[in-house]
Amino acid sequence: MNLRRARDAAIIPGLAIVLALVFGSLIVIFSSPLIFGLDLTLPLVAYKALVEGSFGSFGAVISTIVNAAPLILAGLAVGVAFKAGLFNIGAQGQFLTGGLAAAAVGAWLAHAPGPVAIPLALVAAILVGSVYGAIPGFLKAYTGAHEVVTTIMLNYIALYIVAYVVTGPLRAVGATFARTPDVGNASLPILVGGNGHLGVLFAFVAIPLAWWLLYRSTIGFEIRTVGAGPDAARYAGMRPRLLIVVTMAFCGGLAGLAGAGEILGLTGFMPAGYSTNVGFDGITVALLGQAHPIGIMFAGILLGAMRAGAPLMQIEAGVPAQMVDVLQGAILFFLTAEILVRYLFRIRAKSAKVAELQTVASSYGGQATPTQ
Amino acid sequence: MDFILHVPVIGLLLQFIGYLVGVMTTNGSLIITLSTPIALGALCGFMNERSGVVNIGIEGMMLFAAFVGWYVAALVNGGAPTSPGPLGITFPLLVGLLAAIVAGVAVSALHAWLSITVRANQIISGTIINIEALAITGYLNLLISQNPIPSAGNFQSFHVPQGVASVPVLGWLLTTFLGHGPITLTMLVLVIVLQILLFRSRWGLRTRAAGEHPRAAETLGIDVIRLRYRNVLLGGVLAGLAGAWFTLEYIGTFQGGMTNGRGFIALAALIFGRWTPIGAFGAALVFGIADALGQAVSFNPPSGDLGAVLSGVPEQVFSALPYLVTIIVLAGVVGRSIPPAADGQPYEREAKAT
Numbered sequence: 001m002n003l004r005r006a007r008d009a010a011i012i013p014g015l016a017i018v019l020a021l022v023f024g025s026l027i028v029i030f031s032s033p034l035i036f037g038l039d040l041t042l043p044l045v046a047y048k049a050l051v052e053g054s055f056g057s058f059g060a061v062i063s064t065i066v067n068a069a070p071l072i073l074a075g076l077a078v079g080v081a082f083k084a085g086l087f088n089i090g091a092q093g094q095f096l097t098g099g100l101a102a103a104a105v106g107a108w109l110a111h112a113p114g115p116v117a118i119p120l121a122l123v124a125a126i127l128v129g130s131v132y133g134a135i136p137g138f139l140k141a142y143t144g145a146h147e148v149v150t151t152i153m154l155n156y157i158a159l160y161i162v163a164y165v166v167t168g169p170l171r172a173v174g175a176t177f178a179r180t181p182d183v184g185n186a187s188l189p190i191l192v193g194g195n196g197h198l199g200v201l202f203a204f205v206a207i208p209l210a211w212w213l214l215y216r217s218t219i220g221f222e223i224r225t226v227g228a229g230p231d232a233a234r235y236a237g238m239r240p241r242l243l244i245v246v247t248m249a250f251c252g253g254l255a256g257l258a259g260a261g262e263i264l265g266l267t268g269f270m271p272a273g274y275s276t277n278v279g280f281d282g283i284t285v286a287l288l289g290q291a292h293p294i295g296i297m298f299a300g301i302l303l304g305a306m307r308a309g310a311p312l313m314q315i316e317a318g319v320p321a322q323m324v325d326v327l328q329g330a331i332l333f334f335l336t337a338e339i340l341v342r343y344l345f346r347i348r349a350k351s352a353k354v355a356e357l358q359t360v361a362s363s364y365g366g367q368a369t370p371t372q
Numbered sequence: 373m374d375f376i377l378h379v380p381v382i383g384l385l386l387q388f389i390g391y392l393v394g395v396m397t398t399n400g401s402l403i404i405t406l407s408t409p410i411a412l413g414a415l416c417g418f419m420n421e422r423s424g425v426v427n428i429g430i431e432g433m434m435l436f437a438a439f440v441g442w443y444v445a446a447l448v449n450g451g452a453p454t455s456p457g458p459l460g461i462t463f464p465l466l467v468g469l470l471a472a473i474v475a476g477v478a479v480s481a482l483h484a485w486l487s488i489t490v491r492a493n494q495i496i497s498g499t500i501i502n503i504e505a506l507a508i509t510g511y512l513n514l515l516i517s518q519n520p521i522p523s524a525g526n527f528q529s530f531h532v533p534q535g536v537a538s539v540p541v542l543g544w545l546l547t548t549f550l551g552h553g554p555i556t557l558t559m560l561v562l563v564i565v566l567q568i569l570l571f572r573s574r575w576g577l578r579t580r581a582a583g584e585h586p587r588a589a590e591t592l593g594i595d596v597i598r599l600r601y602r603n604v605l606l607g608g609v610l611a612g613l614a615g616a617w618f619t620l621e622y623i624g625t626f627q628g629g630m631t632n633g634r635g636f637i638a639l640a641a642l643i644f645g646r647w648t649p650i651g652a653f654g655a656a657l658v659f660g661i662a663d664a665l666g667q668a669v670s671f672n673p674p675s676g677d678l679g680a681v682l683s684g685v686p687e688q689v690f691s692a693l694p695y696l697v698t699i700i701v702l703a704g705v706v707g708r709s710i711p712p713a714a715d716g717q718p719y720e721r722e723a724k725a726t
Contacts, residue, residue: 027508034515087495145702148428148495152636153695160688168686280503287496322511329504336492336500337485 009295013288013331015341017302020330021047027326028319035318046317053312054305062193066266068304069203070095073258074282075289075296076210077133077251082291083214084247085227090136090151091255092279093158098129098256099263100162103180103270104170106263110184117186118198122260129256130249132158137248141241147248155279166272178272188265199261203300206254211293213250223247255279277325281307284328287335303328387678395668396661400548405622407653407660408556409434409631412614413638414645414652415562416476419607422570422647423600424583425487426494426716429501430611431635433479437615439509441472442523442626443516445619449524459554460528468524469555469616476612477605479505484604488597491718502635510628526624527553553621555613562610566649579603583712586719596719614638633695640698647712655701662697666690 025043032039054064074091081088102125109117136154139145165180172181188198214220222243225233230240258278263270285303289295306328310321334341341347396403413430420427445468454462479501486497529551537543549560570576578599581589586596614634619626637659644658645651669690673679 027511031512031515034512035518087499089499139699139703143703145699145704148499149636149639150699150702152633153640153698156633156695157692160692164686164688283499283503320511320514322507322514325507326504326511329500329507332496332500332503336496337490338492339490 009290009292011347012338012341013290013295013299013335015345015347016288016331016334019334019341019344020327023330023334024323024327028323042317042319046313046319046323049313049316050306050309052316053309055309059193060308062196063308064301064305065200066195066197066304067307068301069200070258070262070278071281071285071303071307072203072297072300073206073254073261074278075285075300076206076293077255077258078282078286079289079291079293079296080210080214080223080254081247081251082286083220083227084223084244085230086137086140086244086248087148088133088136088151088248088251089148089283090133090154090279091251091258091282092276093151093155094129094132094252094255095259095262095276095279096155096158096162096274097132097259098125098252099259099274100165100270101125101128101256102186102260102263103183104165106183106186107170107172107181107269109186110182112185114185114189117184118188118264121183121186121264122257125256125260125263126253127256129259130253133252133255134245134249137245140248141244162270162274163272166270166274170270172269180270182269183264186264187268188261195266197261197265199265202257202261204297206257207293207297210254214293219243219246255282281328284332287332384677384681387674387676391674391678392661392665395665397544399664399668400544401551402667403657403660403664404548404560405552405556405660406663407656408552408559408622409614409617409634410638410641410659411563411653411656412555412559412610412617413635414641414656415559415566415649416607416610416614417639417642418566418647418649418652419603419610421642421715422583422712423579423603424586424596424712424714424717424719425484425600425604426498427483427604427607428495428498428636428639429479429483429505430498430614430638431631431633432498432501432503432505433476433483433608433611434615434618434635435509435629435631436479436505437472437476437612438618438630439513439615439626440475441468441612441616442619443512444468444471445524446521449522451522454525456525456528459530460526461554462524464524465527465620468620469613472616472620473609473612476610476615477608480604480608480611484601487718488600488604491720494716494718506629509626513626513628523625524620526619527555527621529553530557555617555621558613563649563653570649580712582719583714586714586717587722590719590721597721600719611635637694637698640701643711644701646710658701659694659697662693666693 025047028043028046029038029040032042052060054060074095077091077094078088102121105121105124106117109120132154136145136147136150139150140147167178170180172179190197191200212220214224222233222238225236225238226240226243233240233243262276262278267274281303285296285299288302289297289299306324310324313319313323314321413434416430416433417427445464448467449462449464454464456462483497483501486492486500487494530553532543532547532551537547550557552560570579578589578594581592581594582596582599590596615631618630623630638656641655641659642652644655645653666687669682670687673682
């Protein structure tokens with residue numbers, strides 16, 4: 001019974017991935033003359049390298065998991081918000097500010113003992129990410145400013161905050177480029193392979209936690225009720241405004257934790273031009289995983305595999321790693337154009353609609369606010 | 373930071389207002405230039421949302437159009453020197469402009485299909501467009517940059533003759549409003565034309581009806597689905613123009629992600645301007661001022677106390693200003709703005725009785 005439900009839930013995302021790969025190979029073929037003449041087999045070479053780079057060896061698998069961890073956390077940051085009817089495009093900003101906080105506290109406690117420095121740096125990242133997530137939640141709940149636009153604006157502002165802090169007050173003395181000082185003892189221990197750091201575990205702990213929170217706790221029930229209908233939730237004695245702020249803070253904390261994992265586990269400092277796509281990839285992960293923690297885990301591993309395999313694809317096929325971004329956008333497109341997928345594969349429409357996604361406010365401006 | 377406390381705040385505020393007015397008058401032309409993509413993007417949003425389709429994919433449409441326009445113009449040009457006509461118009465640039473518009477319409481068609489026919493969540497549809505536009509343009513631009521081709525240049529601003537420009541007031545008005553390239557000039561015309569059409573034409577009435585109460589509109593014989601399709605596609609023309617502004621008028625070359633959130637700011641301008649073309653243009657000017665202020669402070673800083681204080685403010689604050697203004701505007705500090713009633717709701721015809 002459960003297996004069948006899982007299969008039904010996975011069929012459309014699975015086919016969307018297949019169609020996206022077809023679309024991606026068309027792009028690769030038609031853009032191949034730009035580099036070295038038309039090459040019809042290039043997509044096969046590229047995809048083979050992509051798989052090899054992500055699952056071909058022990059190191060590749062570790063790399064996939066390490067890449068998947070922040071994507072899963074960011075995916076949860078978007079997906080849990082979905083359940084409350086919120087579209088959190090701000091995971092990017094929450095990730096960056098959280099990472100910055102981890103870098104700052106880590107640098108400050110670089111010489112303190114690890115068991116003290118690591119938890120403090122993590123807590124700082126979660127707190128700062130939460131606050132950065134709570135801001136658009138607050139604006140949504142109390143002024144009606146739509147979170148889609150405010151979170152995007154906060155993403156840009158986060159970039160400037162990072163640029164200011166890293167080139168200004170926190171700039172490491174003597175570094176050849178603008179960056180924060182090393183986090184030293186606050187760096188996360190490597191558990192397995194070359195870079196399988198402790199932060200990877202956070203993601204896999206967060207999955208059951210988010211599941212329990214959403215489906216087994218009172219607040220999760222309230223979150224889902226608010227997502228289904230803020231007015232009904234208020235009638236039932238819940239406080240939709242407060243729940244929106246709390247949910248966004250929780251999601252921001254998850255994204256902040258993802259940022260901390262990257263800084264404390266991989267780079268060891270925050271460079272001024274820290275470029276990442278984790279926050280936006282989180283949107284793909286959440287939608288592909290149908291906003292369910294288990295689905296998000298699989299989607300995160302899939303996209304993590306793509307990220308891990310991309311460098312090898314670039315080396316062996318000459319296809320730029322950005323191809324992965326193109327594939328992600330295409331996956332999203334085919335997911336949304338479910339009708340097209342059903343038509344192409346002759347799948348009869350069932351009631352297996354992604355109900356949660358229908359609760360995402362379809363408009364913005366004044367009307368989407370829950371009235372007090 | 374101590375010295376700030378010793379400066380009289382009121383005097384400083386007055387100095388700042390004086391400086392701001394100075395920036396607005398001496399940089400009037402720059403402000404209108406910088407507000408062009410925001411105004412055009414807002415007009416695109418206007419076309420969509422007045423007929424009931426939410427479009428947060430404007431950013432992606434602009435970026436894609438900017439890329440296509442630039443690349444097609446460069447391909448047509450082929451690196452050959454050309455003799456530009458008035459306003460720097462050349463054949464390759466015109467073809468590029470056309471290509472940008474086609475690109476804008478093509479992406480709009482995708483959005484229209486997803487949000488009108490498929491009845492997908494329109495916010496998600498817009499998000500997909502933003503993600504995919506950023507990805508594809510970044511990917512192709514990277515490939516192209518391995519064998520770079522020279523750009524086709526860009527449109528030039530109209531030069532108000534020296535004699536007229538030196539006339540007080542009139543000269544300032546003419547240089548501020550007419551001293552622009554063709555896309556900005558088109559934008560100024562479109563703002564007025566669309567404002568009149570919205571409230572004075574049959575199309576405007578029908579569009580408003582479809583956005584406020586589609587079922588009632590359909591009862592009166594308006595084909596809501598068709599009207600929405602047409603408006604979203606026309607909005608694509610405007611997004612295409614906005615994109616072309618980046619690569620064919622303002623900068624003259626393409627950089628990944630160069631629209632930098634202007635498409636989202638355009639949405640805020642639309643809300644701020646209460647879903648009218650003139651209002652959206654006025655709001656776009658506010659963002660233009662926020663943009664120009666940053667440039668003015670770095671290139672032409674004020675003197676005296678104000679200069680001392682402003683030089684202590686990190687440059688990033690000014691860069692972040694348009695985004696901050698957007699949030700403040702959306703938070704309704706300037707008053708509540710009410711969207712069209714059916715905005716974002718897919719329209720479903722009632723089943724025919726059989």
